[in-house]
Amino acid sequence: MSARSSDHETVFTLEATPIKFGPGAANDAGWELKRLGVERALLVTDPGVLATGHPDRIRELIEHDGIEVVVYDRARVEPTIESFEEAVEFAKDAGVDGFVSVGGGSSIDTAKVADLVTTHPADVMSYVNPPVGEGRKPQAPLKPHLAIPTTSGTGAEATTVAVLDIPEQKVKTGISHRYLRPAQAIVDPELARTMPPEVVASTGLDVVCHAAESFLARPYDQRPRPETPDDRPPYQGSNPVADVWSAKALEYGGRYLRRAVADPDDLEARGMMMLAASMAGVGFGSAGVHIPHACAYPIAGLKHVYRPAGYPDDHPFVPHGHSVIVTAPAAFRFTYESMPDRHQHVAELLHGGPVDHDGPDALPDELRSLMRDIGAARGIEELGYGEEDIPDLVQGALKQQRLLVGAPREVGPDDLAQILRDSLANW
Numbered sequence: 001m002s003a004r005s006s007d008h009e010t011v012f013t014l015e016a017t018p019i020k021f022g023p024g025a026a027n028d029a030g031w032e033l034k035r036l037g038v039e040r041a042l043l044v045t046d047p048g049v050l051a052t053g054h055p056d057r058i059r060e061l062i063e064h065d066g067i068e069v070v071v072y073d074r075a076r077v078e079p080t081i082e083s084f085e086e087a088v089e090f091a092k093d094a095g096v097d098g099f100v101s102v103g104g105g106s107s108i109d110t111a112k113v114a115d116l117v118t119t120h121p122a123d124v125m126s127y128v129n130p131p132v133g134e135g136r137k138p139q140a141p142l143k144p145h146l147a148i149p150t151t152s153g154t155g156a157e158a159t160t161v162a163v164l165d166i167p168e169q170k171v172k173t174g175i176s177h178r179y180l181r182p183a184q185a186i187v188d189p190e191l192a193r194t195m196p197p198e199v200v201a202s203t204g205l206d207v208v209c210h211a212a213e214s215f216l217a218r219p220y221d222q223r224p225r226p227e228t229p230d231d232r233p234p235y236q237g238s239n240p241v242a243d244v245w246s247a248k249a250l251e252y253g254g255r256y257l258r259r260a261v262a263d264p265d266d267l268e269a270r271g272m273m274m275l276a277a278s279m280a281g282v283g284f285g286s287a288g289v290h291i292p293h294a295c296a297y298p299i300a301g302l303k304h305v306y307r308p309a310g311y312p313d314d315h316p317f318v319p320h321g322h323s324v325i326v327t328a329p330a331a332f333r334f335t336y337e338s339m340p341d342r343h344q345h346v347a348e349l350l351h352g353g354p355v356d357h358d359g360p361d362a363l364p365d366e367l368r369s370l371m372r373d374i375g376a377a378r379g380i381e382e383l384g385y386g387e388e389d390i391p392d393l394v395q396g397a398l399k400q401q402r403l404l405v406g407a408p409r410e411v412g413p414d415d416l417a418q419i420l421r422d423s424l425a426n427w
Protein backbone atom coordinates (compact mmCIF):
# COMPACT_ATOMS: atom_id res chain seq x y z
CA MET A 1 0.00 0.00 0.00
CA SER A 2 1.47 3.33 -1.02
CA ALA A 3 1.30 6.09 1.60
CA ARG A 4 -0.03 8.44 -1.09
CA SER A 5 -2.44 6.01 -2.67
CA SER A 6 -5.53 8.06 -1.85
CA ASP A 7 -6.73 11.31 -0.34
CA HIS A 8 -7.61 9.47 2.84
CA GLU A 9 -5.83 9.50 6.16
CA THR A 10 -3.35 6.66 6.57
CA VAL A 11 -2.00 7.39 10.04
CA PHE A 12 -3.33 7.02 13.58
CA THR A 13 -1.74 7.65 16.97
CA LEU A 14 -2.39 6.31 20.41
CA GLU A 15 -1.28 8.22 23.47
CA ALA A 16 -2.24 7.34 26.98
CA THR A 17 -1.86 8.84 30.43
CA PRO A 18 0.37 6.63 32.57
CA ILE A 19 -2.02 4.99 35.05
CA LYS A 20 -1.19 3.55 38.43
CA PHE A 21 -4.07 1.31 39.52
CA GLY A 22 -5.02 -0.62 42.63
CA PRO A 23 -6.39 -0.40 46.19
CA GLY A 24 -4.06 1.86 48.16
CA ALA A 25 -2.46 3.42 45.05
CA ALA A 26 -3.44 6.92 46.25
CA ASN A 27 -0.86 6.56 49.02
CA ASP A 28 1.77 7.18 46.30
CA ALA A 29 0.46 10.69 45.51
CA GLY A 30 3.41 12.50 47.12
CA TRP A 31 5.93 10.12 45.60
CA GLU A 32 4.47 10.69 42.13
CA LEU A 33 4.47 14.49 42.48
CA LYS A 34 8.06 14.41 43.69
CA ARG A 35 9.01 12.25 40.73
CA LEU A 36 7.41 14.86 38.48
CA GLY A 37 9.53 17.58 40.10
CA VAL A 38 6.70 19.40 41.88
CA GLU A 39 7.54 21.44 45.00
CA ARG A 40 4.34 23.40 45.50
CA ALA A 41 1.07 21.92 44.24
CA LEU A 42 -2.46 23.22 43.84
CA LEU A 43 -4.91 20.52 44.94
CA VAL A 44 -8.16 21.01 43.01
CA THR A 45 -11.38 19.45 44.31
CA ASP A 46 -15.06 20.26 44.83
CA PRO A 47 -17.10 20.71 48.01
CA GLY A 48 -18.88 17.34 47.65
CA VAL A 49 -15.65 15.40 47.28
CA LEU A 50 -14.03 17.45 50.04
CA ALA A 51 -16.73 16.19 52.41
CA THR A 52 -15.65 12.58 51.77
CA GLY A 53 -12.32 13.33 53.46
CA HIS A 54 -10.24 11.97 50.56
CA PRO A 55 -8.72 15.34 49.55
CA ASP A 56 -7.54 16.09 53.10
CA ARG A 57 -5.99 12.67 53.48
CA ILE A 58 -4.23 13.00 50.13
CA ARG A 59 -3.03 16.53 51.05
CA GLU A 60 -1.49 15.16 54.24
CA LEU A 61 0.23 12.36 52.34
CA ILE A 62 1.69 14.83 49.85
CA GLU A 63 2.82 17.22 52.58
CA HIS A 64 4.46 14.28 54.33
CA ASP A 65 6.67 13.98 51.25
CA GLY A 66 7.86 17.58 51.73
CA ILE A 67 5.67 19.17 49.07
CA GLU A 68 3.67 22.32 49.86
CA VAL A 69 -0.04 22.08 49.03
CA VAL A 70 -2.54 24.87 48.41
CA VAL A 71 -6.15 23.65 48.28
CA TYR A 72 -8.77 24.96 45.86
CA ASP A 73 -12.06 23.31 46.85
CA ARG A 74 -14.51 25.27 44.70
CA ALA A 75 -14.40 23.33 41.42
CA ARG A 76 -17.97 23.32 40.12
CA VAL A 77 -19.77 20.11 39.26
CA GLU A 78 -20.44 20.67 35.52
CA PRO A 79 -17.99 23.60 35.15
CA THR A 80 -18.76 26.91 33.44
CA ILE A 81 -16.47 29.46 31.84
CA GLU A 82 -16.79 31.53 35.06
CA SER A 83 -15.90 28.61 37.32
CA PHE A 84 -12.81 27.92 35.20
CA GLU A 85 -11.84 31.62 35.30
CA GLU A 86 -12.21 31.68 39.07
CA ALA A 87 -9.94 28.65 39.42
CA VAL A 88 -7.40 30.23 37.08
CA GLU A 89 -7.28 33.43 39.18
CA PHE A 90 -6.84 31.38 42.33
CA ALA A 91 -4.07 29.31 40.74
CA LYS A 92 -2.23 32.45 39.56
CA ASP A 93 -2.22 33.84 43.11
CA ALA A 94 -1.15 30.50 44.57
CA GLY A 95 2.12 30.46 42.60
CA VAL A 96 2.38 26.69 42.18
CA ASP A 97 4.57 24.52 39.96
CA GLY A 98 2.20 21.57 39.66
CA PHE A 99 -1.39 20.40 40.05
CA VAL A 100 -3.15 17.51 41.69
CA SER A 101 -6.85 16.97 41.09
CA VAL A 102 -8.98 14.83 43.39
CA GLY A 103 -12.56 14.25 42.26
CA GLY A 104 -14.70 13.60 39.21
CA GLY A 105 -14.29 14.98 35.72
CA SER A 106 -15.19 18.46 36.91
CA SER A 107 -12.26 18.73 39.31
CA ILE A 108 -9.84 17.10 36.88
CA ASP A 109 -10.96 19.37 34.02
CA THR A 110 -10.74 22.46 36.25
CA ALA A 111 -7.15 21.55 37.08
CA LYS A 112 -6.36 21.05 33.38
CA VAL A 113 -7.59 24.55 32.56
CA ALA A 114 -5.92 26.19 35.57
CA ASP A 115 -2.68 24.50 34.48
CA LEU A 116 -3.12 25.58 30.85
CA VAL A 117 -3.83 29.23 31.57
CA THR A 118 -1.25 29.71 34.33
CA THR A 119 1.41 28.12 32.11
CA HIS A 120 0.41 30.01 28.94
CA PRO A 121 -1.56 33.09 30.07
CA ALA A 122 -4.48 34.11 27.83
CA ASP A 123 -8.25 34.45 28.13
CA VAL A 124 -9.85 31.12 28.97
CA MET A 125 -12.31 31.76 26.12
CA SER A 126 -9.52 32.05 23.57
CA TYR A 127 -8.65 28.40 24.19
CA VAL A 128 -12.23 27.14 23.78
CA ASN A 129 -12.97 25.10 20.66
CA PRO A 130 -14.25 27.09 17.69
CA PRO A 131 -16.78 28.35 16.76
CA VAL A 132 -17.53 29.26 20.39
CA GLY A 133 -13.92 30.28 21.15
CA GLU A 134 -10.79 30.73 19.07
CA GLY A 135 -9.23 27.31 19.51
CA ARG A 136 -5.89 28.79 20.60
CA LYS A 137 -3.15 26.15 20.98
CA PRO A 138 -0.53 26.08 23.76
CA GLN A 139 2.96 26.13 22.25
CA ALA A 140 4.70 24.02 24.90
CA PRO A 141 3.77 21.39 27.52
CA LEU A 142 2.10 22.41 30.78
CA LYS A 143 3.15 21.96 34.40
CA PRO A 144 2.83 18.41 35.78
CA HIS A 145 -0.73 17.39 36.67
CA LEU A 146 -1.44 14.32 38.78
CA ALA A 147 -5.09 13.27 38.42
CA ILE A 148 -6.76 11.16 41.10
CA PRO A 149 -10.34 10.31 40.10
CA THR A 150 -12.87 9.53 42.82
CA THR A 151 -15.65 8.54 40.41
CA SER A 152 -15.72 5.94 37.70
CA GLY A 153 -17.05 7.78 34.72
CA THR A 154 -15.48 10.56 32.76
CA GLY A 155 -12.08 9.04 32.12
CA ALA A 156 -10.96 12.69 32.34
CA GLU A 157 -7.65 11.48 33.77
CA ALA A 158 -6.92 9.86 30.41
CA THR A 159 -8.19 12.53 28.00
CA THR A 160 -7.07 15.78 26.43
CA VAL A 161 -10.38 17.60 26.88
CA ALA A 162 -11.89 19.92 29.47
CA VAL A 163 -15.65 20.27 29.13
CA LEU A 164 -17.49 23.46 30.07
CA ASP A 165 -20.94 25.01 30.03
CA ILE A 166 -21.45 28.49 28.56
CA PRO A 167 -24.83 29.45 30.05
CA GLU A 168 -25.36 32.69 28.02
CA GLN A 169 -24.98 30.79 24.78
CA LYS A 170 -26.82 27.73 26.15
CA VAL A 171 -24.05 25.52 24.88
CA LYS A 172 -21.60 23.05 26.29
CA THR A 173 -18.26 22.84 24.60
CA GLY A 174 -14.66 22.09 25.44
CA ILE A 175 -11.03 22.98 25.37
CA SER A 176 -9.02 20.23 23.75
CA HIS A 177 -5.33 19.82 23.17
CA ARG A 178 -2.93 16.95 23.76
CA TYR A 179 -1.03 19.00 26.37
CA LEU A 180 -4.12 18.95 28.59
CA ARG A 181 -3.60 15.25 29.20
CA PRO A 182 -2.51 14.74 32.84
CA ALA A 183 1.09 13.63 33.34
CA GLN A 184 0.03 10.77 35.61
CA ALA A 185 -3.16 9.24 36.98
CA ILE A 186 -3.68 7.29 40.17
CA VAL A 187 -6.81 5.14 40.09
CA ASP A 188 -7.55 3.77 43.55
CA PRO A 189 -10.71 1.66 44.04
CA GLU A 190 -10.74 2.55 47.75
CA LEU A 191 -11.79 6.07 46.72
CA ALA A 192 -14.90 4.78 44.95
CA ARG A 193 -16.48 3.37 48.08
CA THR A 194 -17.99 6.75 49.01
CA MET A 195 -19.82 7.22 45.71
CA PRO A 196 -23.63 7.22 45.97
CA PRO A 197 -25.21 4.44 43.84
CA GLU A 198 -26.91 7.02 41.57
CA VAL A 199 -23.52 8.53 40.77
CA VAL A 200 -22.04 5.09 40.06
CA ALA A 201 -24.97 4.42 37.70
CA SER A 202 -24.71 7.69 35.80
CA THR A 203 -20.92 7.72 35.50
CA GLY A 204 -20.91 4.03 34.55
CA LEU A 205 -23.34 4.67 31.71
CA ASP A 206 -21.02 7.42 30.51
CA VAL A 207 -18.21 4.84 30.42
CA VAL A 208 -20.36 2.49 28.35
CA CYS A 209 -21.18 5.33 25.93
CA HIS A 210 -17.54 6.38 25.59
CA ALA A 211 -16.56 2.84 24.72
CA ALA A 212 -19.51 2.13 22.41
CA GLU A 213 -19.25 5.43 20.54
CA SER A 214 -15.50 4.98 20.10
CA PHE A 215 -15.86 1.42 18.88
CA LEU A 216 -18.59 2.58 16.51
CA ALA A 217 -16.87 5.77 15.32
CA ARG A 218 -16.18 6.38 11.66
CA PRO A 219 -12.87 4.60 10.95
CA TYR A 220 -9.80 6.86 10.96
CA ASP A 221 -8.93 6.00 7.35
CA GLN A 222 -12.21 7.38 6.07
CA ARG A 223 -11.20 10.93 7.04
CA PRO A 224 -9.53 13.15 4.45
CA ARG A 225 -5.75 13.28 4.68
CA PRO A 226 -4.70 16.33 6.78
CA GLU A 227 -2.51 19.08 5.32
CA THR A 228 -0.14 19.03 8.31
CA PRO A 229 0.19 16.99 11.52
CA ASP A 230 -1.31 20.00 13.34
CA ASP A 231 -4.53 19.50 11.38
CA ARG A 232 -5.06 15.98 12.69
CA PRO A 233 -8.06 16.11 15.04
CA PRO A 234 -7.66 14.76 18.60
CA TYR A 235 -10.62 12.49 17.80
CA GLN A 236 -9.25 10.42 14.93
CA GLY A 237 -11.94 7.81 14.44
CA SER A 238 -11.97 4.14 15.33
CA ASN A 239 -8.65 2.40 14.88
CA PRO A 240 -7.22 -0.97 15.84
CA VAL A 241 -5.53 0.18 19.03
CA ALA A 242 -8.42 2.27 20.37
CA ASP A 243 -10.68 -0.75 19.70
CA VAL A 244 -8.74 -2.84 22.20
CA TRP A 245 -9.37 -0.36 25.02
CA SER A 246 -12.99 0.29 24.08
CA ALA A 247 -13.84 -3.41 23.79
CA LYS A 248 -12.43 -4.20 27.23
CA ALA A 249 -14.30 -1.28 28.78
CA LEU A 250 -17.56 -2.53 27.22
CA GLU A 251 -16.97 -6.00 28.57
CA TYR A 252 -16.33 -4.63 32.08
CA GLY A 253 -19.35 -2.31 31.84
CA GLY A 254 -21.57 -5.28 31.09
CA ARG A 255 -20.00 -7.46 33.76
CA TYR A 256 -19.51 -5.05 36.69
CA LEU A 257 -21.79 -2.00 36.44
CA ARG A 258 -24.93 -3.61 37.88
CA ARG A 259 -22.90 -5.00 40.80
CA ALA A 260 -21.09 -1.69 41.40
CA VAL A 261 -24.43 0.14 41.68
CA ALA A 262 -26.02 -2.48 43.92
CA ASP A 263 -23.31 -2.72 46.57
CA PRO A 264 -20.89 0.05 47.68
CA ASP A 265 -18.75 -2.58 49.40
CA ASP A 266 -18.29 -4.60 46.22
CA LEU A 267 -14.78 -3.26 45.84
CA GLU A 268 -14.02 -5.55 42.95
CA ALA A 269 -16.94 -4.27 40.87
CA ARG A 270 -16.38 -0.62 41.81
CA GLY A 271 -12.65 -0.95 41.14
CA MET A 272 -13.18 -2.59 37.77
CA MET A 273 -15.60 0.17 36.79
CA MET A 274 -12.92 2.73 37.68
CA LEU A 275 -10.47 0.84 35.53
CA ALA A 276 -13.08 0.61 32.76
CA ALA A 277 -13.51 4.40 32.94
CA SER A 278 -9.79 4.94 32.43
CA MET A 279 -9.61 2.36 29.65
CA ALA A 280 -12.60 3.87 27.87
CA GLY A 281 -10.90 7.25 28.32
CA VAL A 282 -7.87 5.99 26.44
CA GLY A 283 -10.13 4.56 23.72
CA PHE A 284 -12.27 7.64 23.21
CA GLY A 285 -9.31 9.97 23.67
CA SER A 286 -8.03 8.35 20.50
CA ALA A 287 -11.15 7.41 18.51
CA GLY A 288 -13.67 9.99 19.73
CA VAL A 289 -17.34 10.11 20.64
CA HIS A 290 -20.16 11.28 18.39
CA ILE A 291 -23.98 11.30 18.31
CA PRO A 292 -24.97 10.60 21.96
CA HIS A 293 -22.32 13.02 23.22
CA ALA A 294 -23.29 15.68 20.65
CA CYS A 295 -26.93 15.40 21.81
CA ALA A 296 -25.83 15.41 25.45
CA TYR A 297 -24.46 18.94 25.22
CA PRO A 298 -27.83 20.65 24.56
CA ILE A 299 -29.65 18.17 26.82
CA ALA A 300 -27.43 19.27 29.71
CA GLY A 301 -27.15 22.90 28.64
CA LEU A 302 -30.57 24.02 27.45
CA LYS A 303 -32.83 23.66 30.48
CA HIS A 304 -31.82 23.63 34.08
CA VAL A 305 -34.75 22.02 35.83
CA TYR A 306 -33.71 18.45 36.65
CA ARG A 307 -32.66 17.62 40.20
CA PRO A 308 -31.00 14.21 40.19
CA ALA A 309 -31.05 11.98 43.25
CA GLY A 310 -27.68 11.26 44.83
CA TYR A 311 -26.03 14.52 43.70
CA PRO A 312 -25.45 17.83 45.55
CA ASP A 313 -28.75 19.75 45.38
CA ASP A 314 -27.33 23.29 45.22
CA HIS A 315 -28.34 23.71 41.57
CA PRO A 316 -30.52 21.77 39.11
CA PHE A 317 -28.57 20.02 36.36
CA VAL A 318 -28.50 16.89 34.23
CA PRO A 319 -25.57 14.65 35.21
CA HIS A 320 -23.37 13.97 32.20
CA GLY A 321 -24.01 10.23 32.19
CA HIS A 322 -27.79 10.74 32.12
CA SER A 323 -27.53 13.24 29.27
CA VAL A 324 -25.45 10.85 27.21
CA ILE A 325 -27.16 7.51 27.72
CA VAL A 326 -30.73 8.68 27.00
CA THR A 327 -30.14 9.02 23.25
CA ALA A 328 -27.72 6.10 22.91
CA PRO A 329 -30.30 3.39 22.04
CA ALA A 330 -31.84 5.48 19.24
CA ALA A 331 -28.45 6.74 18.03
CA PHE A 332 -27.04 3.24 17.65
CA ARG A 333 -30.19 2.04 15.98
CA PHE A 334 -29.64 4.85 13.46
CA THR A 335 -25.95 4.04 12.90
CA TYR A 336 -26.49 0.27 12.73
CA GLU A 337 -26.63 0.06 8.93
CA SER A 338 -23.17 1.65 8.58
CA MET A 339 -21.41 -1.26 10.33
CA PRO A 340 -23.83 -4.03 11.40
CA ASP A 341 -21.14 -6.49 12.53
CA ARG A 342 -19.48 -4.02 14.84
CA HIS A 343 -22.83 -3.05 16.40
CA GLN A 344 -23.56 -6.72 17.00
CA HIS A 345 -20.11 -7.12 18.54
CA VAL A 346 -20.76 -4.25 20.98
CA ALA A 347 -24.06 -5.87 22.02
CA GLU A 348 -22.22 -9.14 22.68
CA LEU A 349 -19.42 -7.48 24.63
CA LEU A 350 -21.99 -5.81 26.89
CA HIS A 351 -23.97 -9.02 27.22
CA GLY A 352 -20.90 -11.11 27.96
CA GLY A 353 -21.66 -13.59 25.17
CA PRO A 354 -23.99 -14.19 22.21
CA VAL A 355 -27.28 -12.25 22.36
CA ASP A 356 -30.56 -13.93 21.53
CA HIS A 357 -31.30 -11.80 18.48
CA ASP A 358 -29.29 -9.85 15.96
CA GLY A 359 -30.24 -6.88 13.83
CA PRO A 360 -30.62 -3.16 14.49
CA ASP A 361 -32.32 -3.57 17.89
CA ALA A 362 -29.83 -5.92 19.51
CA LEU A 363 -27.56 -3.18 20.86
CA PRO A 364 -30.38 -0.73 21.77
CA ASP A 365 -32.11 -3.56 23.66
CA GLU A 366 -28.93 -4.42 25.54
CA LEU A 367 -28.48 -0.77 26.53
CA ARG A 368 -32.11 -0.40 27.64
CA SER A 369 -31.83 -3.50 29.79
CA LEU A 370 -28.72 -2.13 31.49
CA MET A 371 -30.37 1.29 31.97
CA ARG A 372 -33.47 -0.22 33.56
CA ASP A 373 -31.49 -2.49 35.83
CA ILE A 374 -29.56 0.40 37.35
CA GLY A 375 -32.36 2.97 37.52
CA ALA A 376 -31.31 5.32 34.71
CA ALA A 377 -33.55 8.12 33.45
CA ARG A 378 -36.08 6.73 30.97
CA GLY A 379 -35.49 9.40 28.39
CA ILE A 380 -35.23 13.11 27.72
CA GLU A 381 -38.83 13.65 28.87
CA GLU A 382 -37.80 12.73 32.39
CA LEU A 383 -35.00 15.30 32.14
CA GLY A 384 -37.51 18.08 31.41
CA TYR A 385 -37.90 18.09 27.62
CA GLY A 386 -40.94 17.62 25.38
CA GLU A 387 -41.63 17.32 21.67
CA GLU A 388 -41.69 21.17 21.46
CA ASP A 389 -38.03 21.34 22.57
CA ILE A 390 -36.73 19.07 19.82
CA PRO A 391 -35.90 21.86 17.31
CA ASP A 392 -33.76 23.64 19.93
CA LEU A 393 -32.07 20.40 20.94
CA VAL A 394 -31.29 19.67 17.28
CA GLN A 395 -29.75 23.13 16.86
CA GLY A 396 -27.64 22.56 19.97
CA ALA A 397 -26.46 19.15 18.76
CA LEU A 398 -25.61 20.56 15.32
CA LYS A 399 -23.18 22.97 16.99
CA GLN A 400 -21.12 19.88 17.88
CA GLN A 401 -19.86 19.28 14.35
CA ARG A 402 -16.48 18.36 15.82
CA LEU A 403 -18.21 15.29 17.28
CA LEU A 404 -20.84 14.62 14.62
CA VAL A 405 -18.22 14.17 11.89
CA GLY A 406 -17.10 11.10 13.86
CA ALA A 407 -20.43 9.33 13.42
CA PRO A 408 -20.16 6.28 11.16
CA ARG A 409 -23.21 7.42 9.20
CA GLU A 410 -23.79 10.98 8.04
CA VAL A 411 -26.26 12.62 10.39
CA GLY A 412 -28.34 15.69 9.52
CA PRO A 413 -30.97 17.78 11.35
CA ASP A 414 -33.87 15.47 10.46
CA ASP A 415 -31.97 12.40 11.66
CA LEU A 416 -31.14 14.12 14.94
CA ALA A 417 -34.77 15.16 15.40
CA GLN A 418 -35.86 11.54 14.90
CA ILE A 419 -33.21 10.24 17.32
CA LEU A 420 -34.33 12.76 19.97
CA ARG A 421 -38.01 11.99 19.40
CA ASP A 422 -37.28 8.27 19.81
CA SER A 423 -35.44 9.13 23.03
CA LEU A 424 -38.30 10.96 24.78
CA ALA A 425 -38.94 7.70 26.61
CA ASN A 426 -36.85 4.59 26.01
CA TRP A 427 -39.40 2.21 27.49
Ligand SMILES: [Fe+2]
Pocket residue numbers: 154206210293320324
Ligand atom coordinates in the same frame (compact mmCIF):
# COMPACT_ATOMS: atom_id res chain seq x y z
FE1 LIG B 1 -18.80 11.45 28.46
